[in-house]
Amino acid sequence: MNDDVPLGLLLGFLALLLCLSAFFSGTETALMSVNRYRLRHQARNGHRGALLAERLLGKPDRLIGLILLGNNLVNILAAQLVGFIAFRLGGTLWVALSGVLFTLVVLIFAELAPKTMAALHPEKVAMPASFIYYPLLKITWPFVRLINLVANGVLRVFGVRTENADADHLTIDELRTLVTESGALLPQRRHQMLMRILELQEVTVDDVMVPHNEVVGIDLDEDWETILKIIRESPHTRLPVYHESIDNVVGILQLRRLVQHGNLDNLDRDTLLALLAEPYFVPERTPLNRQLLQFQRDRKRTAFVVDEYGDIQGIVTLEDILEEIVGDFNMEPEPNLADVASDPENGGYVVNGAANIRALNRMMKWHLPTDGPRTLNGLILEQLEAIPENGTGLMLADYPTEILQTGDNVVKLVRIRPPISEEPRAAAG
Numbered sequence: 001m002n003d004d005v006p007l008g009l010l011l012g013f014l015a016l017l018l019c020l021s022a023f024f025s026g027t028e029t030a031l032m033s034v035n036r037y038r039l040r041h042q043a044r045n046g047h048r049g050a051l052l053a054e055r056l057l058g059k060p061d062r063l064i065g066l067i068l069l070g071n072n073l074v075n076i077l078a079a080q081l082v083g084f085i086a087f088r089l090g091g092t093l094w095v096a097l098s099g100v101l102f103t104l105v106v107l108i109f110a111e112l113a114p115k116t117m118a119a120l121h122p123e124k125v126a127m128p129a130s131f132i133y134y135p136l137l138k139i140t141w142p143f144v145r146l147i148n149l150v151a152n153g154v155l156r157v158f159g160v161r162t163e164n165a166d167a168d169h170l171t172i173d174e175l176r177t178l179v180t181e182s183g184a185l186l187p188q189r190r191h192q193m194l195m196r197i198l199e200l201q202e203v204t205v206d207d208v209m210v211p212h213n214e215v216v217g218i219d220l221d222e223d224w225e226t227i228l229k230i231i232r233e234s235p236h237t238r239l240p241v242y243h244e245s246i247d248n249v250v251g252i253l254q255l256r257r258l259v260q261h262g263n264l265d266n267l268d269r270d271t272l273l274a275l276l277a278e279p280y281f282v283p284e285r286t287p288l289n290r291q292l293l294q295f296q297r298d299r300k301r302t303a304f305v306v307d308e309y310g311d312i313q314g315i316v317t318l319e320d321i322l323e324e325i326v327g328d329f330n331m332e333p334e335p336n337l338a339d340v341a342s343d344p345e346n347g348g349y350v351v352n353g354a355a356n357i358r359a360l361n362r363m364m365k366w367h368l369p370t371d372g373p374r375t376l377n378g379l380i381l382e383q384l385e386a387i388p389e390n391g392t393g394l395m396l397a398d399y400p401t402e403i404l405q406t407g408d409n410v411v412k413l414v415r416i417r418p419p420i421s422e423e424p425r426a427a428a429g
Contacts, residue, residue: 017078024071026114030125049127200289209314251276348417353377377411
C-alpha cells in the first residue's frame with residue numbers, strides 16, 4: 001500500500017471494516033435466533049421485512065455462505081490494514097503488538113457486543129438486515145453457490161446431506177412447552193383451553209364417560225306410565241332405550257324428535273321404537289382427540305363405550321369431550337360440588353366414592369393419581385386390595401383419607417384432608 005495515503009483515511013477505512021464485521025456478526029446471530037413462527041405470522045400479514053427474512057432462512061446454507069463470505073473478507077482486509085498501519089507507526093514491534101490489540105477490538109466490538117444485542121433483539125436486527133442481504137445474495141450468487149458446493153461436498157464425505165434437514169415442525173410436547181412458556185401473553189382461560197386440547201390424546205373415553213350404573217335411560221320392560229315420566233322429567237336430550245339393562249340397548253331416543261312428532265299423549269311404544277336412532281359403539285381406551293374426529297366424521301353425538309368382550313361400560317357424548325376443553329357447560333356455578341362437601345368440623349372434605357378422579361383434581365386442585373382407576377372408589381380398592389370397613393384410614397398420594405361409608409361392595413363416602421404442607425394455606429383461604 002502506498003505510504004502517501006493519509007493515516008486518517010486508513011483509520012477511517014479500518015473503522016468502516018470493523019462496522020461491517022459487526023454487522024455481519026450481529027445479523028447472523030439475529031437471523032439464526034429469530035422466532036420462526038412469529039416471523040412466519042408477520043410475513044403472512046404482509047410485513048415486507050419478515051417476508052424477505054423468511055425467504056432467506058428457507059435456504060440457510062446460502063445465507064450462511066453469504067454472511068461468512070462477507071465477514072471473513074472484511075476481517076482479513078482489516079487485519080492486513082492494521083498490520084500496515086502498525087508498520088508505518090512503529091515498525092515490526094508494533095506489528096506484533098497490533099495483532100493482540102486488534103484481536104481484542106474485534107472480539108469486543110465486532111463479535112461479542114453485536115451478537116449479544118442481536119440475541120436480545122433478534123427481530124429488530126433481522127428484518128432490516130434482510131433488505132440488505134436479499135439483493136446482496138442475488139449479486140454474489142455465483143460466489144456463494146461455489147462456496148456452498150464445496151462445503152456441501154465436504155459434508156457429504158461425512159454422511160451429512162443438507163436436503164435431508166428436518167422440517168420446521170413441532171411435536172406435541174414442544175407445542176405444550178410453547179404454550180406453557182407463553183406466560184402473560186395468553187389469558188389464563190385461553191391458556192387452559194389450549195393445554196387441554198394438547199392433552200386430549202392422553203385422555204380416553206373411559207376418563208369422561210358416564211359409567212353404565214349411572215346411565216339414565218328407558219327400560220322398555222317398564223310400564224308405559226313410568227316410561228312417559230322418565231321422558232318428561234329427563235334433564236338429558238338423548239336417552240338410551242334398552243330391555244332390562246343397558247347391555248341390551250336398542251337405540252337412542254332424541255327428545256327433539258319427540259317434540260317434532262307432537263304431543264306425548266299421542267306417543268305409543270311402536271312410535272317410540274320408530275323414532276330411535278341406531279346405537280353407536282366405540283372401544284374403551286379410545287383417545288378423546290380421535291373420538292372427537294369420529295363424532296364429526298360419523299355425525300354422531302352419543303356413543304356406547306364397550307370393552308374387549310363387547311360389554312357396555314358407559315356412555316360418552318360430544319358434550320363430555322367439549323367440556324374437557326372449555327370446562328363445564330352447565331349454568332350452575334359449581335355443579336361438580338355435588339360430589340364434594342366441606343367438613344369444617346372434622347377437617348377436610350367429604351367426597352362421593354363414585355367421583356371421577358380427574359374431575360376432582362381439576363375442581364379441587366388436588367394431585368390424586370390418574371394413571372389407574374378412574375373413580376375414587378376404584379383408586380381406594382386398588383390400593384387396599386379389599387373392601388374396607390368404615391373408619392379405615394389410608395394415604396392416597398399425600399392425602400390422608402378415611403372411609404366413612406361402604407355398601408354394595410363399593411366405597412360410597414370418604415373424608416379427604418389436604419396434605420400437611422397445604423393445611424395452613426387451606427385454613428388461611
